[in-house]
Amino acid sequence: xxxxxxxxxxxxxxxxxxxxxxxxxxxxxxxxxxxxxxxxxxxxxxxxxxxxxxxxxxxxxxxxxxxxxxxxxxxxxxxxxxxxxxxxxxxxxxxxxxxxxxxxxxxxxxxxxxxxxxxxxxxxxxxxxxxxxxxxxxxxxxxxxxxxxxxxxxxxxxxxxxxxxxxxxxxxxxxxxxxxxxxxxxxxxxxxxxxxxxxxxxxxxxxxxxxxxxxxxxxxxxxxxxxxxxxxxxxxxxxxxxxxxxxxxxxxxxxxxxxxxxxxxxxxxxxxxxxxxxxxxxxxxxxxxxxxxxxxxxxxxxxxxxxxxxxxxxxxxxxxxxxxxxxxxxxxxxxxxxxxxxxxxxxxxxxxxxxxxxxxxxxxxxxxxxxxxxxxxxxxxxxxxxxxxxxxxxxxxxxxxxxxxxxxxxxxxxxxxxxxxxxxxxxxxxxxxxxxxxxxxxxxxxxxxxxxxxxxxxxxxxxxxxxxxxxxxxxxxxxxxxxxxxxxxxxxxxxxxxxxxxxxxxxxxxxxxxxxxxxxxxxxxxxxxxxxxxxxxxxxxxxxxxxxxxxxxxxxxxxxxxxxxxxxxxxxxxxxxxxxxxxxxxxxx
Amino acid sequence: xxxxxxxxxxxxxxxxxxxxxxxxxxxxxxxxxxxxxxxxxxxxxxxxxxxxxxxxxxxxxxxxxxxxxxxxxxxxxxxxxxxxxxxxxxxxxxxxxxxxxxxxxxxxxxxxxxxxxxxxxxxxxxxxxxxxxxxxxxxxxxxxxxxxxxxxxxxxxxxxxxxxxxxxxxxxxxxx
Numbered sequence: 001x002x003x004x005x006x007x008x009x010x011x012x013x014x015x016x017x018x019x020x021x022x023x024x025x026x027x028x029x030x031x032x033x034x035x036x037x038x039x040x041x042x043x044x045x046x047x048x049x050x051x052x053x054x055x056x057x058x059x060x061x062x063x064x065x066x067x068x069x070x071x072x073x074x075x076x077x078x079x080x081x082x083x084x085x086x087x088x089x090x091x092x093x094x095x096x097x098x099x100x101x102x103x104x105x106x107x108x109x110x111x112x113x114x115x116x117x118x119x120x121x122x123x124x125x126x127x128x129x130x131x132x133x134x135x136x137x138x139x140x141x142x143x144x145x146x147x148x149x150x151x152x153x154x155x156x157x158x159x160x161x162x163x164x165x166x167x168x169x170x171x172x173x174x175x176x177x178x179x180x181x182x183x184x185x186x187x188x189x190x191x192x193x194x195x196x197x198x199x200x201x202x203x204x205x206x207x208x209x210x211x212x213x214x215x216x217x218x219x220x221x222x223x224x225x226x227x228x229x230x231x232x233x234x235x236x237x238x239x240x241x242x243x244x245x246x247x248x249x250x251x252x253x254x255x256x257x258x259x260x261x262x263x264x265x266x267x268x269x270x271x272x273x274x275x276x277x278x279x280x281x282x283x284x285x286x287x288x289x290x291x292x293x294x295x296x297x298x299x300x301x302x303x304x305x306x307x308x309x310x311x312x313x314x315x316x317x318x319x320x321x322x323x324x325x326x327x328x329x330x331x332x333x334x335x336x337x338x339x340x341x342x343x344x345x346x347x348x349x350x351x352x353x354x355x356x357x358x359x360x361x362x363x364x365x366x367x368x369x370x371x372x373x374x375x376x377x378x379x380x381x382x383x384x385x386x387x388x389x390x391x392x393x394x395x396x397x398x399x400x401x402x403x404x405x406x407x408x409x410x411x412x413x414x415x416x417x418x419x420x421x422x423x424x425x426x427x428x429x430x431x432x433x434x435x436x437x438x439x440x441x442x443x444x445x446x447x448x449x450x451x452x453x454x455x456x457x458x459x460x461x462x463x464x465x466x467x468x469x470x471x472x473x474x475x476x477x478x479x480x481x482x483x484x485x486x487x488x489x490x491x492x493x494x495x496x497x498x499x500x501x502x503x504x505x506x507x508x509x510x511x512x513x514x515x516x517x518x519x520x521x522x523x524x525x526x527x528x529x530x531x532x533x534x535x536x537x538x539x540x541x542x543x544x545x546x547x548x549x550x551x552x553x554x555x556x557x558x559x560x561x562x563x564x565x566x567x568x569x570x571x572x573x574x575x576x577x578x579x580x581x582x583x584x585x586x587x588x589x
Numbered sequence: 590x591x592x593x594x595x596x597x598x599x600x601x602x603x604x605x606x607x608x609x610x611x612x613x614x615x616x617x618x619x620x621x622x623x624x625x626x627x628x629x630x631x632x633x634x635x636x637x638x639x640x641x642x643x644x645x646x647x648x649x650x651x652x653x654x655x656x657x658x659x660x661x662x663x664x665x666x667x668x669x670x671x672x673x674x675x676x677x678x679x680x681x682x683x684x685x686x687x688x689x690x691x692x693x694x695x696x697x698x699x700x701x702x703x704x705x706x707x708x709x710x711x712x713x714x715x716x717x718x719x720x721x722x723x724x725x726x727x728x729x730x731x732x733x734x735x736x737x738x739x740x741x742x743x744x745x746x747x748x749x750x751x752x753x754x755x756x757x758x759x760x761x762x763x764x765x
Contacts, residue, residue: 163654169663179644179659180670187656 002068007075019061019072020048028074031083031112033090033200034149035062037531039159040198044150046086047112050074058082084116092123093172094201095130095144101202106528108200109147126172135183137368138191138207138361143175146203152176152195159517161492162311164189176203188314188589190307190491192515193361193385193524206361206525209382210392216353216381217260223345224353226261227333228252230268230415231359231423231520232386233545234538238527239390240400245537247545250405255393257406263341266408267356268415270333271422271431273563274304275554277580278326278428279436280571282510283475291477297321299486299501299508302428304328306366307515309584311491316498317586325581329422330356330363331372333412334379335579340567341412342375349375355382357389359423359523362515374579385525414559417450417546424539425489425519426455426462429512433485434553440468440475450552451543452485458518458532460493461486463508489514602635610635611643615650625651625661629668638669674709674716676754679733683722686730690744694730695719697747714758715751 001012006019006026013022018041023030033045041062049058053071058079061072073079091113098104133141148167153176156165167174168181178187196204216224237248256264281300288296303309303324312319327335333356338349345352356363360383366372367380384392393400407413418434421427430445430452437445444450446466454464465484471477486508488494494513500506516522518535521542551557568575602610614631618624628647633639639662648658662668680686680695695706698717702710709716725731728740732750739750 157654157657163657166654166656166660167664168656168660177656179656180663188654 002066002070004066004068004070004072006072013066016065019050019052019059019064019066019070022066023050023061023072023074030061030074031115032062033108033112033147034151036151036154036198040151040154042150042154044148045090047083049079049082049086051076051079080116084118087113087116087118088121088123090147091118091121092125093127094147095127095142101145102205102208103199103202107202110201128175133177133183134207135185136189136191136207137365138193139184139189139196139204140207141177141184141204142202143177143181145201146176147201148174148176149200150176151198151200152204155194155198159490159492160190160192160194160515161495162188162190162192165195186589190310190314190515191362191365192307192491194516195524196361197522197524197526197528197530206385206388207364208388209364209384210388210395212382213355213384213392216355219353221351222353223262223347223351224260224355225263225265225337225341226256226355226357227265227267227270227330227337227412228256228357228389229330229359229423229520230271230420230427230542231523231526231538232357232389234423234521234541235359235526236386236390237400239387239393242401244534245541247541248400249545250407251400251403253408254403254406255398255400258398258403259392259396261355263409263412264406265333265337265412266415266419267329267333267358268419268422269412269557269559270329270336271419272416272554272557272560273332273336273580274326274329274422274428275418275431275435276560276564276571277332277576278302278324279432279439279554281324281326282432283436283439284572286478286509290481300324300510302432302510302512304422304428305362305514306360307362308491308494308513310362310365310587311494311515313584313587314589315495319498320584320586323584325583327372327580327582328363328366329419330358330383331366331379331582332580334367334372334381335374336563336567337412338375338377338379339579340563343567344411349377353381354379355384356380357384357386359386359520359526360516361385361524363525371582386523387525387527390527411559411562414551414557416554416557417549417552418554419557420542420546420549423520423542424456425458425514425517426452426487426512427519427542428514429455429485429487429510431554432510435555437468438553438555440472440478441470442472443470449547455485455487455512456539458535460490460517461488461497463487483510484508485510485512487512489519490517491515607636607643608646611646611650615647619651625653625658626665629658629662633668638672641670644670672709672713674714675758676714676734677716677718679718679720679723681720681723681725681729681731681733683720683726683729685726686722689729690742691730693744694732694742694747697744698732698751701747701751714755 003012006023009026011026020030030048032048035041043060043063048061050061051058051073128144130144152165157163164187175181178184233247233249237246253264285296288294301323303326334354337354338352342349364383367383372379418431434445452464455462463486465482467482468478471479488497521538522530522535614628618628645655648655682691730742732739
């Protein structure tokens, strides 16, 4: 353990610790515009320079490990001058139209310039030329604001393994983006939006759909319904100053009602519906293999995550039959709202506008897939991210903390605890098994408090197995079968697992894949910034929501039961297939 | 997978031959650390430039994203993504060549060829580019045409130099 002195304070830190981390340990925050703890340290922005005794020039603290006896100064006159100059140089080429920048409130560059009391920029010169790229459904890129920190490059390459974004050209001409600085639509991108979640400035963000949603709400001829994903309740409070990890479900419902939505529903209802379909689909495949000795595509992959679907369509066309044919909860909701609910209202699908609020940017892309129109029109009209809903509530003047706690509307507003945990990595798997196991054995899943601990948490690839015991007569062929499941999150991890699976090094019956690290609670549309600590806090509050529910299994959701009785018949029925299932197609872009 | 179609480059290989060569190059360099850059160099010397389809084909072969390979191609000025002429003219604008008339030579070449820096003549004969010092300042001003070095070039001589390469080319064609 090296001993170092930071501004006269002695600290002992593990070998390999950077000066940046050691300083934090000693109580000194060193500013930076690129470093992200445990994720990204490339020394790109040069803001984090410090002086080290014996070194001729200041060193970047994010990429310099400490050594024993090192004496570091983080706040000398030289360091302050150097830092100032770096920020001024960045500002000199930055498109500084802060007033109309979507990151006005939380821009790291603006905040730092303010903290360093930079009231004037000494340098003038060429500015980056402005070219807005809105070529994809989910993302908006504005390279004139990019400060070349390369956080998005690390995320897109190292964590997601997609590499849509990469530095192009060199010197002043350097830009971060798709090949040869073309539009994003010309390269393969899954639209996960993790780049937008990490961008320190306004260079990458979601395509904003707030005005379209206001227009729908203002239109007296339209009946506007809203659905909110499981992860929203665990994070939207952060937009209003609540501590991370505060569930604000009731207030969120109240806010949506006051925004003018004609019905406030819950994607959790559709998550339970997904489990009914996907769980039954899984059991049907097990039956084909274990009883009828037929071929069926096992292992089965989950299909809730549209970025994973895009990834698989591009990288694993041979695995498409293995992916559950279930639509994601967002899309099931849209199809059911514009048929079942429309019928109840005596309205046409066309009269209803479905707005979904998602922690996700890929959902914007999913909603406009041409096949997602089984109600006869586009099933989900507009998708808002958590951040966008936060802005709408602020714009409307609703004082969030003063709102009462309200409940979502019937008949699509109830969700079980199993639906809540869709937000967390491992949640869809646990929810599916809570139902599937009970169908097979008539008993609850044999895990304490229904939680399958080995598939929770932030490890990239998680596995669990258990032996099925005490089957009902109909399922006796599964008696003694050891069921193996796996959960991955972050596409790089998914790729690692799937490649091992293809090479025969992994064996598994059912696999959950979520694109964003941590699952949907860490989605690209969530309030910034999502660190591992934030992920854990949001996951914990989701588990608390689940544990606080009387109904914790999807097949016990009374509204879902009613939907089957009145409209769909049974899981995998003809009507279910028409409205709730989809087909995938290989893609080379 | 995209067919690496040879769209208008100077080489005479058929599409199948190009694909075969690319596959061989990929096979040889894919697992070598840092193998992409030599592979790109070889392909460029084969085709004269790096067509977009070829870049996509190579990125698939190397299991790298198109954006990543494009990032490397656009970083190095040696790589070109547009067809280049049979003769690549590099005019030195380093300090010595500049003060001894390099700028004027460049202007004369532009006028003579009817193209700007970075462009290629319509007959795909000449590509005009600028360079920063060949390390031959004593011979300034210097231009290079492919591997030939022309020293103490005078603006008025530019036409003769170009004529030499045009004639050399037509003779070469007659011999074939």
